[in-house]
Amino acid sequence: MIEQILPPSAAVSESFEDPAGLTLFPEEEALVANSVQKRRREFTTVRHCARRALGELGVEPVPIVSGARGAPIWPAGIVGSMTHCDGYRAAVLGRAAAFATLGVDAEPHAPLPEGVLDAIALPAERTRTAALAAARPTVCWDRLLFSAKESVYKAWFPLTGRWLDFAEADIVVDPAGTFVAELLVPGPVLGGVPVTAFTGRFLVGRGLVLTAISIPTPTA
Template identity: 40%
Template sequence: MRTEIADALLRAVLPPWAVGAARADDVSGPLFAVERALCEGAGPRREGEFTTGRWCAHRALVRLGGSPVAVGRGPRGEPLWPPGVLGSITHCPGFRGAALCRAGPARALGIDAEVDAPLPARVRDRLISTDEAGRMRPEVAGERLLFSAKEAAYKACSALVGDGRVPRLAELRILVEPGRHGPGTSGRFRVRVPALTVDLDGRHFEGRWKRSHGLVLTSCVILRPGTEVPRAWRPGTEVPTAQG
């Protein structure tokens, strides 16, 4: 898969006011010194994932209108973005990507990529509820799509509320909007979070998914209450907030 195709797949799951960069193959750099230190001693596979994820992050920062800067790592392994920037990095076999947006209309952003294959039974039984599975069509991507959506939502929640209040993956409930779920299709999903865990409800989550090229990609954005995001908004412009 060419880089432009990987970019297009990631762009398909992002709101129009977010940017991203993706690759199907690994790169060897360049990295900032602080980033190189973070992957010292890692095996070849992990080093490739990390380096290419940072490469995507640097490229996305430029697309957001900034300059490449070192993207550090927080205590939970999360990437550390420049002030005023929200973002997420994901990787799976055949895909690495990073997505960013500016803080303001959004409070958090999470993305996830998965190989389009059945979930292992132990993962399915632990993380996917009977109700969730029952709402999906019986295609291969059904439970994998639910899992990826949970991962993207978890990353967004984790960035927003921090340790101790993040819902577990099994507690996040995903409702995929009706539509075709075959290869090459896309759509949206909703997220329900446990009461008293996050100071938001499902109305503040915007989830999107894409199934193509042997992959399932998802994104989840948590919006500020009362914020109306015009579809034409682009990074660097002001977003009006609903009054009252």
């Protein structure tokens, strides 16, 4: 499903359930040794997805542990992103020669809990979200905005190693299926050019909101 909003060269694996019999590497097991079963299941399945995506790229299965701020550590030459929510897990990977970064997020297609939009959205974003909701009430635009901000952060962090607050990117959503995130703080430099905005795509279906950002590696 999420492959619909990603380039064909990205390796994608997703699951709408937690298959029985999946196992973890010892290094991964240590990360969830004290976790509740729900957390263990989603952690295990999303890593299963990641290893399937690695296989598409010709990379042998490896432990996928967490680094700074919980970001996954990929094999050399690989970039990627993982996401999970109730009823969905996905991993999207690519070769660093093709992608500078990838960021994906999945959320249930339901309104945000009360107060969350005010906490994560800029005033202009709240205004635009309200207008979209009035024009197309069948889409939970507040949840879509939240998901887009999550994808922005997942694309941002591997490039910068820095935190990005919700208020440091101003996202404009095009109901046709895209969004643009203007960075309100200095961004990364790719190919000698400062990045001032990320462009992404979104998809709503099967009770889910999916967002994705893929930034190609600059050519010489």
